[in-house]
Amino acid sequence: MLNRFFEFVKEKQLFESHQRVLLAVSGGIDSMVLLYLFEKSGFEYGIAHCNFNLRGEESDGDEKFVRGQVQLHGIPAxxxxxxxxxxxNLNGxxxxxxxxxxxxxxxEKIRVEKNYDFIATAHHQDDLIETFFLNLSRKTGIKGLTGIKEKTSRIIRPLLFACRQEIEDFARLNFIEFREDSSNIEVVYQRNFLRHKILPLFQELNPAFKKNILASIENLKEAEQVYSRCLRVEHDKVVEKNKEEIIIKIEPLQNTLFPKVLLFEILSDFNFNSSVTDEIFQGLENDSGKQFFSKTHRLxxxxxxxxxxxxxxxEERIFYIEKDDIExxxxxxxxxxKCDAKxxxxxKESNVASLDLGELEFPLLIRxxxxxxxxxxxxxxxxxxxxDFFIDEKIPLHQKENIWLLCSGKKIVWIIGFRIDNRFKITTKTKMVYTIEMRKS
Known part of the structure; x- marks a missing residue:
């Protein structure tokens, strides 16, 4: 497998031998095999581990195990x-x-701060197949059906040449230690349900199922290249760019052979999902002024x-309130x-928020x-x-644009001028009250 690893890195031009790679290591079998291959390769690397606090002592055990491996291998971590x-919950x-x-x-934060060239994850061929079916079930374009790429910007996936069974066999033959993740067998997660319930049925139907799917994905990758080339020609007919904005000309768009597909591909670059794109397309004939939002852009x-x-x-500016600020x-x-709760x-004024000081994490921020x-x-x-709160309150569009939030950490405390969050209300256990008044001009 080490030779295949070297060949794959070279063939797909994942990185150069002098470049530094940050490995995403969970402690599971895939990432531990990836760590083993990098250790044997002589490449310069470090590791990063995330504890998501989802499995209690098991998550802490994973972290402890990886820390032990760090000491054993003497690598930056x-x-x-x-x-x-x-x-x-906060992000829905x-x-x-x-x-x-x-x-x-x-x-990415660690990569930039510590001067690594790439981030390597331990995705393999079975992950590629699972992603194909997940994307298919979620409604996607041809790009989504090409699955996981070997290299995407600064993310590389050096194990995509191997399947899960090969990785398990290699770990056993080389006595590679790893941690079992109990959540991998919980079918409540979509990927696990697909892995344990759906894909085995395809395997029963056709033993060559995985091989054929991988071949189909390669075919789709080639088709996607042709598709993208054609789209670029149509794209240039309908899109204008200047320093401040992207402009899509509606009539030329509607005159293309596949206007909805083209609109989807244009807007996906600006993080508009398919549902919002459908709504935009349906509203091309409507009156002016309608607005749509992605996480990063406004249309x-x-x-x-x-x-x-x-x-x-x-819109992106953030203002901070320190604990001792008075205005x-x-x-x-x-x-x-601040005052005693007694x-x-x-x-009852909407421009005043009365909050439990003990529940607040400073500095507060306004965004x-x-x-x-x-x-x-x-x-x-x-x-x-x-x-949805804005819709229920019948707040007009022009007013929404000027609404600010008071936040404690990642939690919203107050939609300023409208409603506080229930988690920060004054209760019988409150000792100190924190009051903020938005003074009216």
């Missing part, structure tokens, strides 16, 4: 713990997606064009007070709301999208 469930995403976002953001229809702009610097003048005029009377933001409205036990 970086460790990080995350509150994954809280992050998932699945646990799997939350873990993915957290780990890749962390890996506005104005007469015969669609204008795409990144969120402005002002703030930007982005709004705020008066801050005999405190809660204001604009974003698509995907979640909070727990006062009086509710469940979470609600901020965007």
């Amino acid at each position: 970086f460790f990080q713990r995350f509150e994954t469930e809280e992050y998932a 995403i699945s646990i799997e997606m939350a873990a993915r976002e957290l780990r890749y953001d962390y890996f 506005v229809k104005d007469r015969d064009k669609l204008f795409i702009t990144p969120f402005s610097e002002q 703030l003048f930007e982005p709004m005029d705020l008066l801050i007070e 005999d405190f009377l809660i204001s 604009k709301w974003r698509q995907g933001d979640y909070f727990q409205p006062l009086g509710m036990t469940g979470f609600k999208k901020v965007s």
